[in-house]
Amino acid sequence: MLHNETNALKDQHGNMSFVHLHVHSSYSVLDGFGKPADLVARARELGMPALALTDHGTMFGTLDFFKAANAAGIKPIIGLETYLAPRSRFDKDVNKDKKPFHLVLLAENMQGYKNLLQIATASQLEGFYYHPRIDKEFLAAHADGLIASSACLSGELPRAFLEGDPEKAERALRWYLDLFGRDRFFLEIQDHNLPELNQVNRGLLALAEKFQARMIATNDVHYIRREDAEMQDVLLAIQTGKLLTDKNRMTMTDDSYYLRSPQEMRYLFSEIPEALSNTLEIADRCAVDLTRKGYHLPRFELPNGEAPGAYLRELCVQGLRKRIPGEADLPETLERLNYELGVIQAMGFEEYFLIVWDLCRYAREKNIWYNARGSSAGSLVAYALGITSVEPIRHKLMFERFLNPDRVTMPDIDLDFQDDRRAEMMEYCNEKYGADKVAQIITFGTMGARGAIRDVGRVMNIPLPEVDRVAKIIPGPQQGKTPSIAETLEKSPELRAVYESSEQMKKLIDTASRMEGGIRSVGTHAAGVIISDLPITEYLPLHRPTGQNEDLPIKSVAQYDMDGINDLGLLKVDFLGLVTLTIMAKACELIEKRHGRKLTLENIPTDDPQVYRYISEGHTVGMFQLEGSGMTSKIMQMQPTELSHLIAMIALFRPGPMDSIPEYIDRMHGRKQVTYAHEKLKPILEETYGHAVYQEQVMQAAIALAGYSPADSDKLRSAISKKKEKEIAAHRVQFIEGAVKNGIPRKDAEAIFADWEGFAHYGFNKSHAADYGVIAVQTAYLKYYYPVEYMTALLSAWKNDIEKCAQYVAESKAMGLEVLPPDVNTSGYDFVIEDRPDQAPAIRFGLGAVKNVGQAPVDLIIAARGDRHFSNITDFARRVDLRQVGKRPLECLIKVGALDSLGPRHALLNSLEQLVSVSAAHFRAVELGQLTLFSGAQEPGAEVKLFAASAADHNEQLEWEKELLGLYVSDHPLNTYMSLINGQITHLTNQLEELNSKESVVIGGLVKKVRSILTKKQQEMAFVTIEDNAGEVELVLFPSVWETCGSQVESGALLLVKGKVDHRESGVSVLADQVSRVDTSGLKDLHVDNRNQGPYYEQVLEKYLPDIATLSRFAHSGYAEAAAEPESVSQGTPVPQNAEAFEEPEWEENTYASFPPAAAAAPVSEPDLPEAAELQPAAAMPPEPEETPSKRLPSSPAPVSGGSADKELKKTPRLLVTIQSCGERERDIRHIKQIHGFLTSHPGENHFCFHIMEAGCAYEIEFPNETTEINERILKDLSRFVGEANVQVRDD
Secondary structure (H helix, E strand, C coil): CCCCCHHHHECCCCCECCCCCCECCCCCCCCCECCHHHHHHHHHHCCCCEEEECCECCCCCHHHHHHHHHHHCCEEEEEEEEEECCCCCCCCCCCCCCCCEEEEEEECCHHHHHHHHHHHHHHHHCCCECECEECHHHHHHCCCCEEEECCCCCEHHHHHHHCCCHHHHHHHHHHHHHHHCCCCEEEEECCCCCHHHHHHHHHHHHHHHHHCCEEEECCCECECCHHHHHHHHHHHHHHHCCCCCCCCCCCCCCCCCCCCCHHHHHHHCCCCHHHHHHHHHHHHHCCCCCCCCCCECCCCCCHHHCCHHHHHHHHHHHHHHHHCCCCCCCHHHHHHHHHHHHHHHHHCCHHHHHHHHHHHHHHHHCCCCEEEEHHHHHCHHHHHCCCCCCCCCCCCCCHHHCCCCCCCCCCCCEEEEECCCHHHHHHHHHHHHCHHHEEEEEEEEECCHHHHHHHHHHHCCCCHHHHHHHHHHCCCCECCECCCHHHHHHHCHHHHHHHCCCHHHHHHHHHHHHHCCCEEEEEEEEEEEEECCCCHHHCCCEECCCCCCCCCCCCCEECCCHHHHHHHCEEEEEEEEEHHHHHHHHHHHHHHHHHCCCCCCCCCCCCCHHHHHHHHCCCCCCCCCCCCHHHHHHHHHHCCCCHHHHHHHHHHCCCCHHHHHHHHHHHHCCCCCCCCCCHHHHHHHHHHCCCCCEHHHHHHHHHHHHCCCHHHHHHHHHHHHCCCHHHHHHHHHHHHHHHHHCCCCHHHHHHHHHHHHHHHHCCECHHHHHHHHHHHHHHHHHHHHCHHHHHHHHHHHCCCCHHHHHHHHHHHHHCCCCEECCCCCCCCCCCEEEEECCEEEEEECCHHHCCCCCHHHHHHHHHHHCCCCCCCHHHHHHHCCHHHHCHHHHHHHHHCCCCHHHCCHHHHHHCHHHHHHHHHHHHHHHHHCHHHHHCCCCCCCCCCCCCCCCCCCHHHHHHHHHHHHCCCCCCCCCHHHHCCCCCCCCCCHHHHHHCCCCCEEEEEEEEEEEEEEECCCCCEEEEEEEEECCEEEEEEECHHHHHHHHHHCCCCCEEEEEEEEEEECCEEEEEEEEEEECCCHHHHHCCCCCCCCCCHHHHHHHHHCCCCCEEEEEECCCCHHHHCCCCECCCCCCCCCCCCCCCCCCCCHHHCCCCCCCCCCCCCCCCCECCCCCEEECCCCCCCHHHCCCCCCCCCCCCCCCCCCCCCCCCCCEEEEEEECCCCHHHHHHHHHHHHHHHHCCCCCECEEEEEEECCEEEEEECCCCCECCCHHHHHHHHHHHCHHHEEEECC
C-alpha cells in the first residue's frame, strides 16, 4: 500500500506525480504493444508510484504484471476494461448487440479482485458475442470492492454524447452513481487527436459539475513510448488482415496513446488538477495481494477418517509387497521409502500422491492403459502406488530429481494415457471433483522470428517470395532455441546483406525484430488440467474453449498460464495422450482374444534376449522411440543386449550427445578403453562406460566427490541445465572446495566441473529415458512375438496419417504379412486380422481409413452385416439403409474396392442412384409395415440391376486408392514406367532425405509440374517436380541445364536426372546436372517387371554399403548382355558452401558452380555409376549354394599374407554369405543392411563377402576394409537369418 505521506506522491522535482489507470499490454492480443514488465519499467523510470493494467476483456497478464510491479517497487493496480452488453449478456442480435460499451474496472481490495474474476469469467462463458460481455444485472451483483470509470469513446456515457443524447448520458450516470457511489465511479477525460473527444470531454465536465461526480485523467495507453505507435499500428493491421496502406482500416488517430509522463499529463490537464490527484488517491486505495498463500489441493476422501500420511504409507507398503515381493522388506528399500515419505509429509504433499494414485486406480479399473513419464520415475513412492513402471533403486534413479525438499514447488507427475481414452480420464475428474473445480490451462502463441517476418511483410504488402526469402534465412531451432532476428542479423552475412539492400528490407527486418515475442494468439495446453479445492473462479478467471478442446469434457480454460497456476499454488495434472499406449492396448486385446494370453504393461517382458537380437538386427519400424533410419543405424552398431543399453541410446540420440555415440559404442564393446577423470567416478559412470549421460550422474558425482546433499545436488543440476551463470559460479566454488576436502586434487576437480558446464547441452533425465526405454522394449516384444496383432494395432492407430500408414503397410509386407484392401464383408472400422484357411493371417484395411466416409456410415454397415456376409449387391442394399450411409461415402467405398465382392466398380458407380433408390424403397416399406403384403414373394422392383459398364481402367482405380486411402494398395501406377530405369537410378525420392547435401545421385520419374522463372540476368531456369513410385521431389534446373534440355521437359515425360542433393528449410530437392528423357513408346508391349534387373542392385549396394571396394558380377546364361561395364560418373563441381539455392526471384546461375551440359535427348542407356563400384563380368556363375555344403571353422586359421595392391586376402578364412532377392526392393535393402550391420558389429580377423542372387544375375561383393569374427555363434545367428545353406566359410 502506498504511504499517505505527501512526499510519496511527488516526483524527484517535488511535483505531484500521476498514475496511469487505463493501460493495455500485449495481453490485449494484437492491440496492445508492450509487455507488462516493460510497462512497469517505464513507469518506474518516469517516477510513478503505481500503475494499473486494464486489458480488453481478459485478465491474461494479471500475474505477470503483479510480479513485475512488485519486483520493481511499483504498486500494481489490478483491473480490466470490460464490455457491457447494451441489453442482456444473453441477447445476441447482430443489429442490436454487436457493439457493447466499454467500462474500466479496478480492484480496490481482494473482494474486488474476486469480483473481477467472476466478471472476466462470465463475460467469456456466458456473454461472448464478438466480444466477452457482461450486463448491468451481472455487474450490479459483483460491484463490491470495485472502482469504475467511464472509459474511452466507446463507453456508455461518451457514446450517448456522440449520439447527441445528453439525457441518455445523465440516466446512465445516475445508474453508475447509484451502484458505485461517488467515491467509486469516476468520469474519464482524455486528450488525443480526436475531434469528437472535445465534445465528449465538455459533456463529461458538465455532468461532473451537475452531479458532483469525480473525474480522472487517463491516456488510454496502448504502447509504451511515442515511437512505438508504428508498431502498434502494425499489430492492428495484422489483427484485421489489412494492409498498412489501406486508408479504411482500423487505426489509432495519432501517436499519443503511450505511457505519458506525469509532466505531460500535468500540462494537458492543468485546468483540472483534481483529475490528476484523483489517480493518486485511487492508487493509494487499491490494495490487492496475489502472493501464494499455500497450496489449494482438492480434498481427497479418506476411508474411515484415516490421516493422509498413514493411508499413503499403508498403500505404499502393500504396493511394494505386490510389485517386488522379494525386495519390499529389505533395509535399503525401507530406508528409501521412509525417506521419501518423510519429505512428502514435510512438504505437505500426501494428498497430491493420493489424488494421482486414485487417477491411476481408476484407469486400471477401466482398463485404460497409462504411463508416468519424466522425473517421477525416480520416486519409490510413485512406483509403490502403481503410478510409475520403473523400479528406481534398481535403475539408480534419484528421488531429488523429482522432488527436492529445498525447492518448494508442487510435484509434477505427467501421465500418459491411451490417446483414444484420455477424455474418459478427464470426465472422471469432472465427476469426482466437480466441473466447477476443474479446468484446462491457456497457452499464448507468440510471434517467432520467421512468423514476425511473414506477418510484417504481409501488411507492408511486400511480395510473398521476397518475404519468404528473408524468413528462410532465419535458422531453425538449435538445441531447443530458435535464434532471434537480432542474433541472426549479427551473425549471418546473408541476412545482413538483405538488410542493407534497401530501405524496405531494413524496415521489414527492424519492425519484425521488435514484434518478435509478442502475443499473437491463445490456445489450450495439450495436457494440463487444474483441480482445485474450491470453485476455480475463487482463484482465477476462466476463458471459453479456444477451439482445440471442444471434444473434451472439460469446457473451460484458465486465463492464467502454467507459470501462473504454479504461482497460485494450484494442482496441475498432465493428461497426455500417447498413441503408443493405444497401439499396445489394442495389440494385447487381439493377443488375448487369439492366443488366450493376457499381457499388460506390468508383465510384458523387458529381458528377452531374442527381442534384443531382433532390435539389433534393425527391425525397428513401429517401435516406440526406436524407429527412424538414424536411430536404427545407431542401434545396429550398438547391438544392445539389455534394457540399460537402450535407455542410454534414448538419452544419447539427440543433437549434441549424438556425436559421442560412436565412442560410447566402442567402449561398450571393448574396442576403446574406459577411462574416468577420478576413481571415485567409476561407480557412478561405470554403467555408461565413463560417459556422463544422465543428469542424475552429475548429482550423484557431486554427492560422492564434494559432499553435496541430495537437495543441493539437484540445485547444481538445475543451475547447469538452465545455464544460471551466477548460481553456476557459486557451485563451482562449492564443488571444487568440497572435492579438495575429500582428497581430490584441485586440478582434477576443476577439470570435472568444467566438463559439467558443457553438460547442459546434452545431459538427459535418466528417469524419463528409463521409463521410455521400458515401453520401447515392450513394443519390440509385441512386434517380435505377435507381429500380425501388433501391426494391425499400429495401422489402426495411424489409419488417418497417410505417410505413416503407407510406411507401416510397407513394413507389414516386408514382414511377410499381406495387407488386403477394404471389403464391406470383412473390414472393421479399424484394421482387422483376417484368418484364412490354409493361408497365413492377413491384415484387412479398415473402412475408417477411407476418406469421406466417417464412423457413422461404417458402424451402419458393420451392424447390418452382423455375422453374415452380404451375398450380393441387392442383399447389401436391403440390409444397409443407404439413406443414412449417404451417396458420397458409398461412392468412396466403391472406388477403393470395398464392394468389389458384390460387383464391378464401374458398374456399381453407374448404378449408384438405383442402388440408393432400391435401398430407400426397401426401408420405407419396412417402416410402413408393407413388406408383409409380399410375404414369401419377391419385393417388386427390389432387385438391383447393375448397368453394364466397361471395366475400370487399372490406373484409374489406383488413383482412386491414392486419393481415398492415401496410398496405393494393390499396385503402383508408376511401376511400369520405373521398370525402364530401375537399373540405372541410384536412389528413390524417399531416400534423399537421408543423404548429405551435395551428394551425387541419379534419380528418375514422371514429370508432374513445371514452373519456369527468370533470373536477375533475365535467363530462364525452371523448377520441375518429378514423381517415382516412392514419392516426389523438386528439381532445380539452372539456365545452362534448362537451355539444353528444356524442350524435353513436359508434363508426363519420364526423365532420368543426374544431380546433387540440396537440403532446404522447405525440404529436400535435387540440383540437376544432366537431364535426359526416356523413350516410353514400348511400354504398351511390356509385361515383364524389370524392377530388380540390371545394375540396379549394384547401385543400391553402393548407397547403403559405402565401403565396397570391388564388385564382381556373374551372369546366368541368357543374361550375359546385362553385364556390360558402365561408364564412370563425372562428379562435377560441388555447390559452394554458402550458396542460396532456393530464393526467388533473385536467381543467379553464377551463385553456383558451373555444371556440365545435359545429355542430348534420347532413350537413356545405363547412367554412370560411382567409381567405388567397379564392375567386372565373369565367365561363369559360382556354384549354387545348396549344392555346396557350408564349411565350418577350420581347426587352425591360415596366416594372412601381405597386402597386395587390390588388398586381396588369399589365405585368411573368409565368410561367404549368399543373399537371395525376394523381389521387393525395400525389403531387400533392409535385409542387406541388417546382415552387413550384424557382421561389422562383431569385428574380428576374418573378411567376408556377399553373393547376391537377383533377377537372373549374381554379384559378389568384397569388403577389404572390414572384418568380422567367425565363430559358432556368428554362424548360427547368420544361418538363422539367411538359411544354413547360404553361409559358407572358405579358405581361398
